[in-house]
Amino acid sequence: MIRKFLLSLLTIYQKFFTLIGYGSCRYYPTCSEYAKWQFEKNPLHTAFFQTLLRILRCNQLFPGGIDYPLTKKLNCKIKKDKMSPIKYWYVPKGKNQYYLIKNFSKGKSC
Amino acid sequence: MTPNQRLILALVISFFFLMAYSTVFPPEEQVTNEQNATTQVTQSVEESSGQTNVDLGHDTQATTVMGSSDAVLAKLTGENYVLTIDTLGRIEQKEMLEAKFADDKIGNAKLVAQTGAKPLYIRFADNDLNEEAIKTPYSSNLKEANLVDGHAKVTLTQKLSDLVVTKNLTFYSDGHYDVQISMSKDVRYYVYLGMHPTFSDKQMMSVEGVMVYSSNEISTIVKDGDAENMTSYVDTVLVSSFSQYFASIFYNVGRDTTIKVDRDRDDNPVVFMEGSKEFSFNGYIGPKDYKILNSINPELTNAIEYGWFTFAAAPLFQFLMFLHDYVGNWGWAIVILTLVIRILLFPLTFKGMLSMAKLKEVSPKVKELQAKFKGDPQRMNAAVMELYKKEGANPLGGCLPLLLQIPVFFAIYRVLLNAVELKGAEWIFWITDLAHMDPTYVLPIIMGATMFYQQHITPSNFTDPMQEKIFKFLPLIFTFFFITFPAGLVLYWAVNNIFSIAQQAVVNKKFAAHKKAKSEE
Numbered sequence: 329m330i331r332k333f334l335l336s337l338l339t340i341y342q343k344f345f346t347l348i349g350y351g352s353c354r355y356y357p358t359c360s361e362y363a364k365w366q367f368e369k370n371p372l373h374t375a376f377f378q379t380l381l382r383i384l385r386c387n388q389l390f391p392g393g394i395d396y397p398l399t400k401k402l403n404c405k406i407k408k409d410k411m412s413p414i415k416y417w418y419v420p421k422g423k424n425q426y427y428l429i430k431n432f433s434k435g436k437s438c
Numbered sequence: 439m440t441p442n443q444r445l446i447l448a449l450v451i452s453f454f455f456l457m458a459y460s461t462v463f464p465p466e467e468q469v470t471n472e473q474n475a476t477t478q479v480t481q482s483v484e485e486s487s488g489q490t491n492v493d494l495g496h497d498t499q500a501t502t503v504m505g506s507s508d509a510v511l512a513k514l515t516g517e518n519y520v521l522t523i524d525t526l527g528r529i530e531q532k533e534m535l536e537a538k539f540a541d542d543k544i545g546n547a548k549l550v551a552q553t554g555a556k557p558l559y560i561r562f563a564d565n566d567l568n569e570e571a572i573k574t575p576y577s578s579n580l581k582e583a584n585l586v587d588g589h590a591k592v593t594l595t596q597k598l599s600d601l602v603v604t605k606n607l608t609f610y611s612d613g614h615y616d617v618q619i620s621m622s623k624d625v626r627y628y629v630y631l632g633m634h635p636t637f638s639d640k641q642m643m644s645v646e647g648v649m650v651y652s653s654n655e656i657s658t659i660v661k662d663g664d665a666e667n668m669t670s671y672v673d674t675v676l677v678s679s680f681s682q683y684f685a686s687i688f689y690n691v692g693r694d695t696t697i698k699v700d701r702d703r704d705d706n707p708v709v710f711m712e713g714s715k716e717f718s719f720n721g722y723i724g725p726k727d728y729k730i731l732n733s734i735n736p737e738l739t740n741a742i743e744y745g746w747f748t749f750a751a752a753p754l755f756q757f758l759m760f761l762h763d764y765v766g767n768w769g770w771a772i773v774i775l776t777l778v779i780r781i782l783l784f785p786l787t788f789k790g791m792l793s794m795a796k797l798k799e800v801s802p803k804v805k806e807l808q809a810k811f812k813g814d815p816q817r818m819n820a821a822v823m824e825l826y827k828k829e830g831a832n833p834l835g836g837c838l839p840l841l842l843q844i845p846v847f848f849a850i851y852r853v854l855l856n857a858v859e860l861k862g863a864e865w866i867f868w869i870t871d872l873a874h875m876d877p878t879y880v881l882p883i884i885m886g887a888t889m890f891y892q893q894h895i896t897p898s899n900f901t902d903p904m905q906e907k908i909f910k911f912l913p914l915i916f917t918f919f920f921i922t923f924p925a926g927l928v929l930y931w932a933v934n935n936i937f938s939i940a941q942q943a944v945v946n947k948k949f950a951a952h953k954k955a956k957s958e959e
Contacts, residue, residue, distance in 0.1 A: 352835045356823035359837040386837040388789040393827025394820055 331367055338364050354392030357430070359383050365397045365428050369416065396427040512578045512592055516585045516611050519724070525575035527594045527605055528556040529632065532723050538862025538871070539683070539725075549684045549723055550632055555708055557632030557686050557723060558617065560603065562625060570598050576605075585611040601625060613724030614734045619717045628698070629717070631688055631709035634681040644682040644855050648699055648707035651675045651740045659743065665701035665708075672696055677709055678741040680726065683858040687722040687741050695719075725858040728759060744852040750845050751852040758853065768872055769865025772850070772926055776933045779846060780941075783839055787941060800829045847930070854924040865929065872926035879921060881928045886917030888935035895942050 342360050353359050362382050366375035378397065386392070398421065418426040510530060512523040524530035532549040539547035550556055562568040576594045583590035589610045596603040602622040609615045619629065634646065647661040650671045658671070671677075674697050676689040688711065691697070696712045722738060724730070731738035744751035754775075761771035804822055811818035826832040854860055854873050863872045868880060876882060890913040920928050 352837065352840055354823070354826070354832050354834045354836045356820040383837050383841060387839055388786040388832075388836060390836075391827045391830060392823060392832040392834065392836070394824045 331372065334367050334372075335364060338367070354386055354388075354390065355382070355395045356393070357396070359386050362395070362397055365416070365430060369399045369428055370397070396429055399426050399428050400424055511576060511594070512580060513582045514585055514590055514592070514609050515583070516613070519613070521609065521723075523578065523592065523594070523607075524556075526556075526559060526572065527576040527596060527603075528559040528630075529723060530556060534684075534725070536862075547684070548635055549686065551635040554633035554702060554706075555630040555710070557630065557721065558605065558607075559630040559632070560619070560627050560713070561630070561710070562627045564625065567598065567601070567625065571596065571603075574598055576603075583609075585609055587611065612730055612734060614720060614722040617717075617719050617721055619713055621713075621715050624715050627713050628710040629688075629713050631677060631679050631711075632686045632723075633702075633706065633708065634679050634684060634686060645743070645745050646681045647679075648709055649676075649678045649680060649741060649743060650697060650699065650709075651677070653693070655740075657740065657743065660699055660707040662706045663704065665699065665705050668698055668700045670696050670698050675737055676741055677711070679707070679709055680741065680743075682856065683725055683861055685722070685724075685726050685741050687738060689720050689722070689735060689738060691719040726856075727858050728755070729859075742856070744849075744856050747848060747852050750849040751856075754846070754849040755853045755857055759859070762859075767865065768860055768863035768926070769929060772872070772930050773933050775850075776930055776937060780934075780937050783842070786836075786839055800825060800831050803829075843934075847927070850930050851924070851927050854926045860926060863926075865925075872929065873924050875922050876925040876928060881925055881932060882917050882920045882923075885920055885928050885932040885935065886913045888932055888939060889913040889916060892935050892938050892942065895939065895946060 338360055342364075355362065357365065359379070359382055363375070363379040366378050370378065382395070385395075396419075399418070415431060417429040417431055419429055421427050509524045509526075510522045511525050511527075514521045514523075518535045519532055520535065521532045522530040529550060534547040534549065536547075541547065560571070562571055574596055576596045578595075579593040580590070583592070589608055592605075592607045592609065594605040594607065600623075604620045606618040606620075607615055617629075621627070631648075645659065645661055647659055647664070649657055649659045651657045651674065652671065653673050653675050672695070673693050674691060674695070676687055677691070677697050678685045678687040680686075688709075691711060698710055698712070700708045700710070702708050720735070722731070722734060726742045728739055728742060731741065742752070744755075758768070758771050758775060761774050762768055765771055765774065803825055807821045807825065808818060811821060826834075857873075860873045861871070864870050865872060868876075868878050893909070893913065920931070
């Protein structure tokens, strides 16, 4: 519920307000996109904390570049009858940690 | 058109429609309201005689009760105000004589509401006594006084059948007053703080209502129209009934005094406090001017509030006031504030400048990547970002410096909205009131133009051509958006743009010089 609300806020932000400083993020994915992935896949407090750290990192003192969110759990619930398309790739990073990488190519399914 | 485009188009169109609509059909003014209120008040007085409901009888019209048109008992003239006391022993009105507070329609600013409770009104808990009291006029030891340099002592006396009420009031030229109420015997009574007038054309987001500030530094604000059932407070430092720029305040009321906040018919808060046989406290009625309040009693400055954003707006105002003491002009203080923020962010921008030099080596590779991932903006972006990181050269400013601007911007907005000092503050040339919109539209246009130019010379990183298009229109949208904003805020944004342009110009120049040097090697 809160998650959905926060995600919709982020979407609104991305649609309109981000224009003020559009294309100024030093990272891929951008801070708002990073936040969205975080809030989709991680517990709220972790997502909030990680997003805050990311925004604080997003200035000229840091190099920028590719910085994917990390997650601990694999919650790939596959429904029985439906083959849902892949939304995220979980790329393992060490013990129990996965990089979240969004799947942008269409047409493939799980 | 994609759904995205349509949505944005719809938003822009509806915004302009709203703007046009409100100019063609200005909101109706409530002229009849006041007359209605007057009749309601008379009714309520009659009603209260029949029942013991405390909800009624907060307001009493001196003229209706006394049946005489001349209800003014004493008139006190200060340097820039006239204060009148009526036959019910209340502050009938305080009229500010300064031109900056005057309104085209209603003339000079008046600090007490025409209807509703007035400051220092006494209501007795006993109904019969109350009935008698509102029919018995007070007498005063003086009719007129000049407070310009000094103070005036007014003694008001009301002789009821078995009770004598004495109000010893000392008014000072800065707007505060001492109150000492004595009753010839023990009775239960309440003293009212008074209501502030409501303006039909109040500015967006400005808060009006009542504030109770307790000794443990908690301020409770009851906004007009939001008052609920009667609430009692003790251990209060001050209680204030405030509008955008003015307030009626009681302070030094004593720790044990009970302050009650009730609601009137329009759900506006009504404040009164329980008095004792010998009851003394202090009051203030006038503008919420930081320096005036601070000189009377530093605790009074807690009555200045900037809404929920006070925690950021109050320090910002302190800093602006500090700058103002040096430059003597609020407009220049805002310009210096912008410069200071720029200087604080300089380590960041300097780091960015350094990496600029390296960009040249990177740019052919970026072009290469752009060609390689044509039609796949996500992958292209990722590749470009990684390249920037590898080469240690990132032309983008980052989200943090941008997001930092938002609270500053909002705090300035709140300060311009609520700080009475900025009302009628001049800058240069045509700007005569920083707290009000620029009537010539010149400042917003300058703002739009500088913004456009700043965008023009700042590198950015677009993946979506649609968003790039909107981005290019943003200065235009902002110009219209800023037209109604206080001039001080537009000034801040415009100066900010100009500094950004100057900074970017230096960077670009350095970059060009570096490029030249490299090609000559």
